[in-house]
Amino acid sequence: MTAAQSSRLWRHFFVGSLFLLSLYYLYRAINYRFGVPGRLGPPNPIATGWYYVHLIFALPVLLGAPLQFTSELRQRTPFIHRLVGRAYVAGATVAAATAIYMGAAGPYEGSRLSIAITGTLWLFFTLAAWRHAVTRNFAAHRAFMIRSYAMALVLVWLRLMFDFQDYLFFYVKNEELRDATREWASWVVPLLATEAYVSWIPQFRRRNPSEY
Numbered sequence: 001m002t003a004a005q006s007s008r009l010w011r012h013f014f015v016g017s018l019f020l021l022s023l024y025y026l027y028r029a030i031n032y033r034f035g036v037p038g039r040l041g042p043p044n045p046i047a048t049g050w051y052y053v054h055l056i057f058a059l060p061v062l063l064g065a066p067l068q069f070t071s072e073l074r075q076r077t078p079f080i081h082r083l084v085g086r087a088y089v090a091g092a093t094v095a096a097a098t099a100i101y102m103g104a105a106g107p108y109e110g111s112r113l114s115i116a117i118t119g120t121l122w123l124f125f126t127l128a129a130w131r132h133a134v135t136r137n138f139a140a141h142r143a144f145m146i147r148s149y150a151m152a153l154v155l156v157w158l159r160l161m162f163d164f165q166d167y168l169f170f171y172v173k174n175e176e177l178r179d180a181t182r183e184w185a186s187w188v189v190p191l192l193a194t195e196a197y198v199s200w201i202p203q204f205r206r207r208n209p210s211e212y
């Protein structure tokens with residue numbers, strides 16, 4: 001197997017695993033909020049409407065994004081890539097805007113700023129990726145889409161960190177502090193890892209100054 005084939009295989013494995021994890025945590029999030037009577041709060045169509053709008057627009061993001069990273073699909077059926085891409089951008093724009101509102105207006109004080117920043121980054125990365133696709137700067141488009149997807153997956157990172165918090169945050173005994181630490185870590189750590197992959201490591205490996 002060539003190096004290119006093995007790297008493609010690893011990429012498929014990674015994106016496929018992320019997709020399965022997303023489905024699992026999406027099921028848990030829906031079950032938590034919509035499956036238990038009373039979790040949406042007192043009957044109020046405006047307040048509960050935010051949850052529904054957020055979820056419905058986030059679905060094409062979570063379900064469509066893994067397809068976009070398949071290079072075979074991009075090459076063989078570019079119109080599908082463009083169609084799913086448009087649904088992703090529209091979905092992420094509305095889902096991020098509702099996330100900012102719900103997070104900033106939500107009851108958890110330690111999470112407000114964290115969610116507002118994540119939502120703003122998600123929105124910015126998505127619109128930057130879209131703009132670079134329109135101007136056909138595909139290297140920048142790819143990098144911003146990876147950043148956007150990493151932010152969308154906060155749904156996964158947050159719950160994964162919750163499940164492993166006894167190991168990850170054993171040194172934070174106070175429960176409220178632990179919740180806030182988890183909330184911040186859920187996007188700061190994936191964003192740093194994404195930047196390392198997209199920007200720092202390739203820049204570190206470059207030997208020829210003309211490549212900058």
Ligand code: HEM
Pocket residue numbers: 026029030032033051054055058059061062095096099100102103106115116118119120122151152153154155
């Ligand atoms: C495509 C990815 C996403 C999907 C499928 C999704 C889905 C959901 C679902 C099903 C809920 C209801 C469950 C719950 O309240 O815990 C929810 C709530 C929420 N989501 Fe998302 N979400 C996504 C991304 C994000 C991102 C990136 C943010 C932050 C910027 C965010 C912020 C919120 C907030 C603030 C709530 C309300 C939480 C609460 O009231 O406790 N979501 N989301």
